[in-house]
Amino acid sequence: MADRDPVIVGVADTPLENGLVPGGLSPLQITAFAAKAAVEEAGLSLDDVDGLLTAGMWGNPGAGALPGLTLSEYLNICPRFTDSTNIGGSAFEAHVAHAAMAIEKGYCEVALITYASTQRSDASRNLGGRPAALTFQFETPYGMPTPAGGYAMAAMRHMHDFGTTAEQLATIAVNTRGWAMRNPAAMYRAPLTVDEVLASPMICDPLRKLDCCLVTDGGGAVVMTSAQNARRLNKPAVYVRGYGESHTHWTMGAMPELSRLVAAERAGEAAFAMAGIGPDSIDLAEIYDSFTITVLLTLEALGFCKPGEGGAFSEKGRTAPGGDFPINTNGGGLSYAHPGMYGIFLLIEAVRQLRGECGARQVAGVKTALCHGTGGTLSSGATTILANS
Amino acid sequence: MYQKPLPQPDAGTRPFWEAARAHRLCIPKCRACGQFHFYPRALCPHCRSADLDWVDVSGRGRVHTFTIARRPAGPAFKEDVPYIVALIDLEEGPRMMSNIVTGDVEGVRIGDPVKVRFEDVSAEISLPKFIPA
C-alpha cells in the first residue's frame, strides 16, 4: 500500500425519528454533529481537518449559496483544500474522487465531506418550483413534476424500447425493502410485495408512489486521509480504488438517450479502469435509488447486466437479501431515508459493510464495493470503488 | 389571470417567443452544418458555429416519450390533473418538451404523430403545445 493512497477512516449519519431529525436542528447543527461524530470515530478531531467538501440545498438564496464558506466559518475550520461541487445527489461520490486526488498529491491530509437536509421538517418538497428562466423557460411552463416526471419519462421509454414492465420495476422496491427490514434505522420496515407496489397510487405514469424514494431529513459525514495517516487511527482503512464522474444535461429535452445513462457509463468505465477490475469483481453495490427506474438504468450503465436487461436482473431476486448481488443493503432511498441528495449515504453504508459493522444486514465476505450516485434528473453520475484491503 | 409559470424570454430566446406569439414555431438552424437545434443556443451544439438562422418549422413531430402527471407540478397545475407532459421529436430533428392536449390522456402512445397548436396565455406569451395529428 502506497503511503499517499486515499482511504476513508470515518463515517457518520444523523439518527432520524420517523424521517425527521429530532429537535428540529438546523442544517448547520446537523452538519456539525455528523462531522464531529465522523472525525471522532476515526480518532481525529475537527482541528485536524484541512480539506472541506460539501454540497447541499439549504440556505439558498442566503448563507447556503456559498456553502463551503458558511460551513468553514460555522465549524471554525480554515481549509487549504475546498470543494463545493454540486452535481446533485451524486456530488459526494465526486467529492471522494476530488479528495482522493488532493490527498494523493499531498494537497491536504484530512478531508471532511458533509451533507445535511431538513427537507421533511420544512415540508419543502416542491414538485414544480423551478423558475422558468434560462434553460428552464422551455420546461417549467409545461408542468413536469420534478424530479418524478423526468424519471417517469425515462421509465416509459425503457418500457417501450425493451419491454420492461411495472412488475419488474416493483421488484426493485421489494428487494430493497427486504434489506430495510434488517436495518433498525430504516424508516419503512414492513414487508412489501410486488402487488402492494402496483396498488400504490400512480404519481407520474408509469411510476407509482412506491417506485419513488422517501422524503426525509438527514445528515452525513465522511472523513478521508492517506493510508500512512490511517495506520495510527481507530478504524480499519477503506481504500478508494477507483472513481469517475460525468454529466450530460439537466433539462429532459437535452438528455442524450431517455433509456440509457451516458453519464453513468462514462463514470463507471473510468472507475473500473482505475481500479483495474470489472463488474464481476464487485461484491456489493450501493446504487442511488431516487426511483426504481434509477437503479435499473444504473445496473445496465455500469455493466452489471446488458442494456435492456435490468428488469430481468432485478426480477430474479438477485439483489435481495440472500441473492448473489446485494445492493442498497441499508434499505436505500426507497425504504431507509432520502434527504434530497442521497449520495453520501451510499458511501456510509458501503464503508460499514466493508468494515463488517452491519449486524443483521451484514453481507458475508465483502471485499470490494461500488457506490454510484445519480444527480439532477438522471443528469450526473459518479462512481466510487472501495475495498477493505 | 394565468397562474402558471410564464417563460422568461432573454436575448438568446426572444425570437422563439416572438414567433410563438404569432403562432409560428421558429427554431435555430445552423448555416455551417445545416442542422436544427432546440432549445436555442448561442453556438450550434453539433458543430459549435455561431452562424445561426431562425427558421420556421413544420410543427409536426412524434411522441418520443411522455408521462401522465397525476399530481400537479405545484398548485397552478392542480385543475389540469391528469395531464400529459411529453418530449416531442420534431420532424426537423430537435426534441422539445411540451404538453399533449387531448381528452384521452390514457390513449397517448410513444410514436404517436402530433402537431403544434399555440395557446395564448398572456399578452406576450403563447405556448407551443401539441395535439394528436
Ligand SMILES: [Zn+2]
Ligand atoms: Zn452547426
